[in-house]
Amino acid sequence: MNASQKAWRRYVPILDWGRSYTKSALSNDLIAAVIVTIMLIPQSLAYALLAGLPPEAGLYASIVPILLYAIFGTSRSLAVGPVAVVSLLTASAIGQVAEQGTAGYAVAALTLAFLSGGFLVLMGILRLGLLANFLSHPVIAGFITASGILIATSQLKHILGVDAQGHTLPEMVMSILSHLPQLNWVTVAIGVSATVFLFWVRASLKSTLRAMRVPPLLADILTKAGPVAAVVATTVCVWAFDLAGQGVKIVGSVPQSLPPLTMPGFSLDLLNALLVPAILISVIGFVESVSVAQTLAAKKRQRIDPDQELIGLGAANLGAAFTGGYPVTGGFARSVVNFDAGAETPAAGAFTAIGLAIAALALTPLVYFLPNATLAATIIVAVLGLVDLSILKKTWDYSRADFAAVTATILLTLGLGVEVGVAAGVALSVVLHLYKTSRPHVAEVGLVPDTQHFRNVLRHDVLTDPTVVTLRVDESLYFVNARFLEDLVQKRVTDSSTIRHVILMFSAVNEVDYSALESLEAINRKLADMRIGLHLSEVKGPVMDRLKRSHFLEELNGRVFLSQYDAWMSLSPSSTPDVAA
The missing domain is CATH 3.30.750.24 (STAS domain)
Structure with missing residues (x-):
């Protein structure tokens, strides 16, 4: 193999694993793709709602980006697409430059994905994957915990059917309390029922099915399809009883099409306003993604290349920018599902993208009566798994300096917003390193x-x-x-x-x-x-x-x-x- 071939296989990993692709791998990848597709349909719609974008943006951000990562990424199990923390960061960043629901808001989301993708690709070319090591795990855990609390709180307005606002925890709580007189009890019934059902699905459905001697693969598929069942049931209820006429907010019309060709905004004012948020989103997204990818790769004695991961994630974000999406990264929950379902190569992601494309073409009319409360329930159940307050006790017992950094990150994120929280997390990681090494043992x-x-x-x-x-x-x-x-x-x-x-x-x-x-x-x-x-x-x-x-x-x-x-x-x-x- 000459130097040119090695370079191509390094920067385009599909040329490496694609040469040895087998029928067995194809079968396993197809099964994993079916399970992840079922999981991703409601998740994609929900995370778009969290980002303040139309629901179809979530589907669009899950098609071309996944295909591009399959070509340029090195992880065999990582599932790329919209995730909760990045969706929250997106809403926070573009909410400062455009009003939600306007064309400018959608363009800002595309621009944010473009800047994030460009920054990630540049870091990959410069081989700066090691920069992820400068973010301490306790600080990242603190930020993700605080983000999970913020995300869950932000969705309560959809569960309650009120028009609350706010970007920080105090703002959200005060706004929800002030709008309680507007409570829509039909929406509350739908939202609470969906939330309880989804928690039960996550905690007990698989064990119940196994006790009924349902085959393991089928039990796994049915468990992952729990959110789809909630979507179907609540949508049918809204349609059958005309609950939209009683104030229940619904998704409404969703374009029945493949991802369109779109163009980010290139005005200097917009680029300047979104540059720093794009860098922060890139760093947080990369750290989350590479951590998941390395963990899953180690279980199969595989390895990933952090520098090439930067290029793979960058390509995925650039793809989102030109196909109606918004910033994406590797998601923990769907990647674990992909791994557990038996995915052997990135082709599983490509098959998932095909499944989502079919859904975008054929299934979008079916979600017209889907209540926002159900999507909010999906988000709440997903993100509460990110909340790990035990990190406070663990760091207190082990290192008071780490405890101080984690606590400060959580409080700043909850009290001042996610952008301040991200910046504080990065700064505290560096300060913590400097503090520890300034007084060497x-x-x-x-x-x-x-x-x-x-x-x-x-x-x-x-x-x-x-x-x-x-x-x-x-x-x-x-x-x-x-x-x-x-x-x-x-x-x-x-x-x-x-x-x-x-x-x-x-x-x-x-x-x-x-x-x-x-x-x-x-x-x-x-x-x-x-x-x-x-x-x-x-x-x-x-x-x-x-x-x-x-x-x-x-x-x-x-x-x-x-x-x-x-x-x-x-x-x-x-x-x-x-x-x-």
Whole structure:
């Protein structure tokens, strides 16, 4: 295989897995596609409602984007399309530049998908998939939990049949309370019944069917079809009893067509207004998607390429921008369903897209009398699975810094809105990393008796020498923590007049940047003035290569030892060292 073929197969993974596609894979992918299609039809309509868009936008965002991801994505199980958190972010972003229900609102959604897709593709080309590592999992968990609460609260107005507004939790609650006199009891009956039914389907239907000895595959399909049953039942009720005439809000007319060719807006004002939200949506969507993809791939001993995932998701969003959709990403629930249903390749997604295209052509007239309350119930049941308040207790028990970051993210998202929450989550992840690495763990170590191993003098009974101090640096050294080490060494040597040698044990140091190099030089000069030798031990090869490019090793007033034991044997003059408890 020449370099050109390798490049094509890297950037177009379908050329790789498509070469070995089998009849068995085709059968499994078709079965998975049927199950996911059944699940996606009501979900797509519901998430479009959440984004403030016409219901058909949800279907359109689930057809071409899925096909493009099947071509460019690397996950065998990831199911791409509208998801709750991205739908909420979309509504928040475009609600600030256009009024819901207008043509400008739809154009803004297309533009947001275009900007998000372009940003993701650019990141993929630049191989920046590693940036996902800068978002800490606790902070992301806090944001998703808060978003789930916001989404569920935002749908209560449809369950109650009132015209409440708001983008933050206090605004939504106050608006709902102020509109309670407008309560529509028929809508409440539909919404509450659908919600209770869907919770029962999720919690008990599969086990009930299995107890009735229904085949596992059929039980799984019937369980996933639960939302469809709710849609059918409530739609028939609204039609049969003319409940729309009693104030029940319905979906209404939905175009009976395939996704149309659309064009995003390219005015500078619109692009400037949506650029930052598009970046935030891209980052959150990518982190959610790649986390799901990696988890599912690991279960089958497969791997994904985060950089190519950026390109796959970017292509999906660009497809949504030109076919009447809005920003999409890999969804957790539908991806797990896709995986559990036996999907073996991204072709399952392509078959799902075909199923949704058939639904868009043939089934849309059937949802005319579908009540918004049922779609709201679908959203509420789906997103409450995202809410994980146990993260607060877990982080409190494990790390107070992580707890503070999670709590701040949740409170800011609930109190100030999702955009502030996303920005806070990103900022807090970076600040948390800087805080943790700004005070690296540095342990004074001694020799474990009858071994060549060195351990923390505060945790183990070890041999020490009053003239020799060994400090094990357990973190890479860079501009944030360089001065910390300098101050620590200065304090340690001024506490004792007997010290003649300081050894910096670098076994855990993977990087020394220029600021840290300057701090090492300052430590060397100060110790030399105090007639104390500075030595290094167990320096890793790449770090040593970097140090050799400077004058530090030439000016070092001590030596560099291959092992800490060599340093101890060479520098410790005492034959009967003290024992430190």
